[in-house]
Amino acid sequence: LARGGLEQDLAGRHVVVSAGGTREPLDPVRFLGNRSSGKQGYALAATAVARGARVTLLSANVELPAPAGADVVRVSTALQLREAALKAAVDADVVVMAAAVADFRPAEYAGGKIKKVDGVDPAPVALVRNPDILAELSAQRQRGGQLVVGFAAETDDVLANGRAKLTRKGCDLLVVNEVGESRGFGLDTNAAVVLSADGTEVHIADGPKEDLADAVWDQVAARLP
Numbered sequence: 001l002a003r004g005g006l007e008q009d010l011a012g013r014h015v016v017v018s019a020g021g022t023r024e025p026l027d028p029v030r031f032l033g034n035r036s037s038g039k040q041g042y043a044l045a046a047t048a049v050a051r052g053a054r055v056t057l058l059s060a061n062v063e064l065p066a067p068a069g070a071d072v073v074r075v076s077t078a079l080q081l082r083e084a085a086l087k088a089a090v091d092a093d094v095v096v097m098a099a100a101v102a103d104f105r106p107a108e109y110a111g112g113k114i115k116k117v118d119g120v121d122p123a124p125v126a127l128v129r130n131p132d133i134l135a136e137l138s139a140q141r142q143r144g145g146q147l148v149v150g151f152a153a154e155t156d157d158v159l160a161n162g163r164a165k166l167t168r169k170g171c172d173l174l175v176v177n178e179v180g181e182s183r184g185f186g187l188d189t190n191a192a193v194v195l196s197a198d199g200t201e202v203h204i205a206d207g208p209k210e211d212l213a214d215a216v217w218d219q220v221a222a223r224l225p
């Protein structure tokens, strides 16, 4: 049954949603990570199921119960997420990149635990860039009419930053969150602006992440061929 009497406007559609945050290993016991809880991505998956979609949820290090009815693919690193996203996108109508992807990963992985040595300073951690999955998905759409959606957390000039990022990534929609001390990460509510490549700007008031998810699906459904 659809939430709030929504119609099954995603019926027959395959949607791919990434959620959580990638972890980039330094050694078998340590990683570089981020604070993404996965709540927004999981809400997107659950609401898409409710609207009739077949949902593939690419879940990166999320400790939440799997949304009923979604096909969950677990990944950890950005490179694993990239592989899973490109594969799932092949027959997808929509791909939503809600995951926080690490921009960098350690240049080297130590196969054994890194040990401290008395009197010796630690070596600096060299980093390399991770591929930009969203830009890649946008540039090589696996399918005509496929919609690609990104998420961005911004501070300062949120709208200008968001508009520039939308153009740079080449995606169809960019959901921009304003982040600050008490907003965004780990919370149950979210306010956002949905920017589109066709120039629209839809403001979504602070509310449950399910409401933001439904507002995003509204924008997606209106643009599906």
Ligand code: CTP
Pocket: 078, 097, 098, 099, 100, 101, 102, 103, 130, 131, 132, 133, 134, 135, 149, 150, 151, 152, 153
């Ligand atoms: N993203 C991605 N691959 C990356 C980095 C980001 O697919 N290597 C996606 C995220 O999932 C999100 C969008 O790009 O949907 C925006 O992420 P963001 O970190 O805001 O963008 P960046 O280009 O990394 O810009 P910044 O330098 O502000 O972090």
Ligand code: CA
Pocket: 101, 102, 103
């Ligand atoms: Ca980034």
